[in-house]
Structures are given as structure tokens and as C-alpha cells.
Amino acid sequence: MELSFYPQLVSELRREFLVWRSYQVNAISSLVMWGVVFPILLVTLISVAENAGVNYSASLQAASLIGFLIWKLCTGVLVAVPRMIEQEASMGTLENVMVTSYLPFSVLFFFRVIARSIRSCLEALLLGLVLTFVFGLSLTMSPAAFLITFLTLAGVWGIGFALAGLAMIYKNIASVTSLVAYLAFTISGAFVPINSLGVVFTILKYTFPMTWGIDILRSVMIDGYDLALLIRNGSLPGLLLQSAAMLIIGYVILNSSLNRVKVRGELGVY
Amino acid sequence: MAYTLNLIRTELRKSLLFGKSYSVQYIADHFFFVVGFLIMAGLFNVATDGAYTGDAQLGSLIGYLTWRVAAGIIRGIVGSVSNDAQWGTLEQIWLSGSRPTSVILARAIALVAFFTVRVLFIALFIVPVLRIPMSFPLHTLPGALFLYLLTLISPFGVALILTGLQLVYKNVEALAFPLATILLFLTGALSPLDGISVLYPLSRFLPISIGVDLLRDLLVDGVSLSTIILQPAFLGLLLNSAMYLGVGWFVINWAKGKVLAHGSLAHY
Numbered sequence: 001m002e003l004s005f006y007p008q009l010v011s012e013l014r015r016e017f018l019v020w021r022s023y024q025v026n027a028i029s030s031l032v033m034w035g036v037v038f039p040i041l042l043v044t045l046i047s048v049a050e051n052a053g054v055n056y057s058a059s060l061q062a063a064s065l066i067g068f069l070i071w072k073l074c075t076g077v078l079v080a081v082p083r084m085i086e087q088e089a090s091m092g093t094l095e096n097v098m099v100t101s102y103l104p105f106s107v108l109f110f111f112r113v114i115a116r117s118i119r120s121c122l123e124a125l126l127l128g129l130v131l132t133f134v135f136g137l138s139l140t141m142s143p144a145a146f147l148i149t150f151l152t153l154a155g156v157w158g159i160g161f162a163l164a165g166l167a168m169i170y171k172n173i174a175s176v177t178s179l180v181a182y183l184a185f186t187i188s189g190a191f192v193p194i195n196s197l198g199v200v201f202t203i204l205k206y207t208f209p210m211t212w213g214i215d216i217l218r219s220v221m222i223d224g225y226d227l228a229l230l231i232r233n234g235s236l237p238g239l240l241l242q243s244a245a246m247l248i249i250g251y252v253i254l255n256s257s258l259n260r261v262k263v264r265g266e267l268g269v270y
Numbered sequence: 271m272a273y274t275l276n277l278i279r280t281e282l283r284k285s286l287l288f289g290k291s292y293s294v295q296y297i298a299d300h301f302f303f304v305v306g307f308l309i310m311a312g313l314f315n316v317a318t319d320g321a322y323t324g325d326a327q328l329g330s331l332i333g334y335l336t337w338r339v340a341a342g343i344i345r346g347i348v349g350s351v352s353n354d355a356q357w358g359t360l361e362q363i364w365l366s367g368s369r370p371t372s373v374i375l376a377r378a379i380a381l382v383a384f385f386t387v388r389v390l391f392i393a394l395f396i397v398p399v400l401r402i403p404m405s406f407p408l409h410t411l412p413g414a415l416f417l418y419l420l421t422l423i424s425p426f427g428v429a430l431i432l433t434g435l436q437l438v439y440k441n442v443e444a445l446a447f448p449l450a451t452i453l454l455f456l457t458g459a460l461s462p463l464d465g466i467s468v469l470y471p472l473s474r475f476l477p478i479s480i481g482v483d484l485l486r487d488l489l490v491d492g493v494s495l496s497t498i499i500l501q502p503a504f505l506g507l508l509l510n511s512a513m514y515l516g517v518g519w520f521v522i523n524w525a526k527g528k529v530l531a532h533g534s535l536a537h538y
Contacts, residue, residue, distance in 0.1 A: 040455045043469055048314045048330075048461040052321035060317075186309050192317045 016115035071190035076120035081160030152213025158246030165257030281380035333459030340425035341450035342385035347429035352443040413495035421481025427514025434525035
């Protein structure tokens with residue numbers, strides 16, 4: 001049974017690679033653009049801090065870089081997930097995909113999301129290597145860091161599924177997705193840690209995707225927290241619970257949207 | 271003179287009619303720039319542990335609003351020529367009695383007036399929300415206006431360069447948006463870049479950077495206009511403005527000659 005999933009997963013990975021290869025100029029230029037944008041933003045922030053008499057230290061710069069990379073990774077997936085539905089629907093292939101695949105659509109879609117996530121991870125990793133070198137920062141990826149990154153990404157998958165569900169019903173939700181993605185850059189504390197905001201941070205941590213994950217990842221990569229400590233202080237179980245909740249809610253919305261458009265016969269409509 | 275004034279009046283009327291026709295878009299745009307600054311100010315405040323207040327915010331606001339007008343001029347002029355080319359009205363304008371460069375100049379003056387009013391409305395929202403102290407004396411305002419207009423000459427030069435390239439190579443408008451956006455960060459519009467090794471010397475060659483610094487000297491630090499005029503930075507501003515205007519003038523005239531000779535003015 002497990003093996004029957006395998007060819008489909010491989011074909012989705014292959015598809016993602018072929019898409020990347022076909023549009024490699026676009027993919028590379030986007031990566032270069034973000035590689036230029038981050039230093040510009042960080043230098044602006046450093047200059048603001050210096051003019052206000054505050055030293056934006058190396059650890060704060062590292063915190064900004066960690067947040068930026070996780071934001072880049074997560075929004076890369078978050079924006080792509082509903083766009084997969086929008087593209088298939090606009091090209092008129094959404095019905096074909098559903099009818100021809102022997103796997104349930106949600107499983108097939110999940111494989112596609114995994115393929116996209118792997119690509120985004122590789123891009124974020126490359127960007128991270130270049131930027132840590134440019135700013136002379138030292139960041140180490142421990143097993144705990146990998147786990148937190150995965151859990152944060154899993155929560156974003158859930159939001160992506162929910163948005164994909166909305167895309168099935170409303171067809172084009174690109175503006176909503178972009179708004180969520182760019183809003184996340186500021187209010188998730190991705191660029192500037194927002195822990196000092198007290199109750200606002202606590203609310204965002206529990207409700208807004210990425211916020212908690214970025215905060216825990218900073219604790220792991222800068223303050224050296226290990227898994228045992230994360231379990232003891234409740235961060236890891238909390239993030240696990242949050243990501244699971246987001247995944248379940250997203251999955252439910254995706255499936256109910258799929259059922260709704262099937263019942264109304266709107267699957268092939270764009 | 272009457273001819274130029276008439277052109278300016280016409281362009282101003284056009285801007286107002288656009289504003290009326292697309293009022294929702296303009297309101298959304300206004301909201302976006304207000305919220306954009308508030309979010310940035312919030313981030314800076316958090317990043318500096320609350321030290322980003324008062325004069326620092328005023329300095330940023332001066333740079334932000336000046337950049338907004340500069341970006342508006344660049345995108346407005348290039349966009350208007352691109353729109354004329356797409357609508358097929360570019361040839362009519364260029365072959366009418368008005369000199370093309372005079373039309374562009376009138377358009378730039380109208381855009382400066384239009385965007386200045388718009389950024390004043392942006393300031394009207396931001397200043398009370400952030401409680402930014404406007405402690406500069408009123409008699410500094412004419413000097414500020416003089417420096418402000420001088421600062422906007424170089425974006426006008428950039429707009430002329432891009433317009434010239436648009437005429438010859440078409441579809442250059444796409445460059446105007448990223449170029450105008452990146453100026454916000456590279457010119458030190460949000461925060462002075464003094465002491466940042468590569469960026470500070472580089473910013474001296476970019477539009478608006480010196481002008482924004484001088485405006486901050488006048489309105490935030492209380493340096494008098496007579497002192498500013500004697501500073502080397504003021505000479506730098508004059509040279510910067512003259513350089514961009516000169517290069518822009520050269521490019522637009524070169525492009526004008528080229529498209530008329532090739533008969534490609536109406537092509538898009």
C-alpha cells in the first residue's frame with residue numbers, strides 16, 4: 001500500500017524540478033532579488049538603530065536573518081499552495097487531475113505541497129548560506145532547529161490548505177494570499193523580534209502562523225536551547241499542538257470546499 | 271510664459287480628473303502609504319527598544335514623504351508616456367503645437383503639486399497618530415520649500431532618462447517601480463546613512479539623498495538656511511540636481527531624435 005504512493009510522490013518531485021528548470025531564470029532572479037533585499041533592509045534597520053543610539057548587535061542581526069529565512073521559506077509555500085489550485089483551474093486541468101489520479105486528491109495535493117516545500121527549503125538554505133557569509137554571522141542547524149522548522153512549515157501547510165480550499169470556491173484569491181504573506185513579514189516578528197510587545201506578542205504567537213516557530217527557532221539557534229529544554233518549557237508541545245490544529249483545520253476546509261464545488265458542479269468553472 | 275502656464279494648468283486639471291475618476295484607488299493608495307509608515311515606525315521602535323521617537327520619527331517622515339513625491343514623479347512621467355504610447359495618443363501629443371519637452375516639464379510640475387498635496391494628507395494622518403513633534407519655526411518653511419524643490423530636480427532627471435529609454439526601447443515602465451522603491455532604502459530616506467561604509471558614499475550620487483539630509487538639518491536640527499547654503503553638501507545637491515537634469519535632458523533629446531528619425535514613435 002505504501003509503495004503505491006511512491007510513484008506519485010516521485011512524479012510530483014520530478015514535476016517540481018521540471019517547473020523549476022523551465023522557469024529557472026525567474027527562480028534564480030527571484031532568489032538574487034531576495035538576496036539583495038535582505039541586506040538593504042537590514043542595513044536600514046542598523047542605521048535607524050544607530051541613529052537612535054542603539055547597537056543592533058550581531059545576535060539581533062542573526063535573529064533578523066533567522067526570521068527572514070523562515071518567512072521566505074514559509075511564504076514561498078504559503079503563496080504556492082493556493083496558486084496550484086488557481087493555475088490548474090484557470091488552465092482547465094483541475095478536473096483532469098482529480099479524475100485521472102488513483103490517489104485521493106488531498107493526498108496528491110499533499111505530495112505536491114511536499115515537493116514545493118523541498119524546493120523552498122533548498123532555496124532558503126542557499127540564501128541562508130550566502131547571507132550568513134555576507135554578514136559574517138554564525139548560525140548552526142541542530143536537530144532541534146530542523147524539527148522546529150519542520151513544525152512551523154507544517155502549520156503553514158495547514159493555512160495553505162485552507163487558502164487552497166478558498167481558491168477552489170472563489171477561484172482567484174491571490175490578493176488575500178499576498179496580503180497574508182507580506183503582513184506576516186512584519187507582524188510575525190520575522191524581521192524584527194517582537195517579544196517586547198507583551199500581550200500583543202502572546203496573542204500573535206498563539207494565533208498567527210510562523211510567529212511562535214520563529215521565536216522558538218531563535219531560542220534554539222541563538223540561545224542554544226535544546227530539545228529537552230523546549231519540552232520542559234512547553235514550547236515544543238505547544239508548537240506541535242498549534243501546527244497540528246492548523247493542519248487539521250486546513251485539511252477540513254480543503255475537503256469541505258472540494259465537496260462543495262463537486263456538488264455544485266463548479267470544479268471546472270473559472 | 272502664458273503658453274507654459276496653460277500647459278501646466280491643463281496637466282494639473284488632468285491630474286485632478288484622474289484623481290476624481292480613480293478616487294477609490296487614490297484613497298487605497300493613501301491608506302497604504304499611511305499604514306506602511308506606521309508599520310515601519312512600529313518595527314523601528316521595537317528594534318530600538320523604544321528609542322525611535324520624536325526627532326528620529328520626524329527625520330524619517332521627511333525622507334519618506336520626499337521619497338513618495340520623487341517616486342510619484344518618476345512613475346508618473348514614465349507611466350504617462352507609456353500610457354500615451356499604448357492608447358495611441360503619443361504621436362498626437364508630440365506632433366501637436368506643444369513641444370514634447372515642455373509637455374513633460376508641465377506634467378512634472380503638475381505631478382509635484384499633486385503629490386505634494388497628497389503627502390501633506392499622509393502627514394496629516396501620521397503626525398497625530400505617532401505624536402511627532404513639529405517643533406520647527408514657521409519661518410523655516412520657505413527655505414524648506416526651496417530645498418524640497420531643488421531635491422526634486424534629480425528625480426525629474428531620472429524620469430527624463432527613463433522616458434527617453436521608454437520611447438526608444440518601449441516597455442521600460444516596468445523598471446520605474448522597482449527603481450523608485452529601492453530609492454527609499456538606498457538614499458537614506460528612512461534614516462540617515464552616515465557612517466555606513468559603502469552605502470553612504472553611494473547614496474551621495476543617488477537622487478534625493480543629499481536633499482533629504484539638508485531638509486532634516488533645517489527642520490529637525492534647526493540649522494538655518496544661510497548656514498546650509500554655505501555647506502559643501504548644498505553644493506553637492508546643486509551638482510547632483512544639475513547632473514541628473516543634464517543627463518535626462520540629453521537622453522530625452524537623443525530619444526526624440528531617434529524615434530522621429532526611425533518613425534517608431536507610435537510603435538508599442
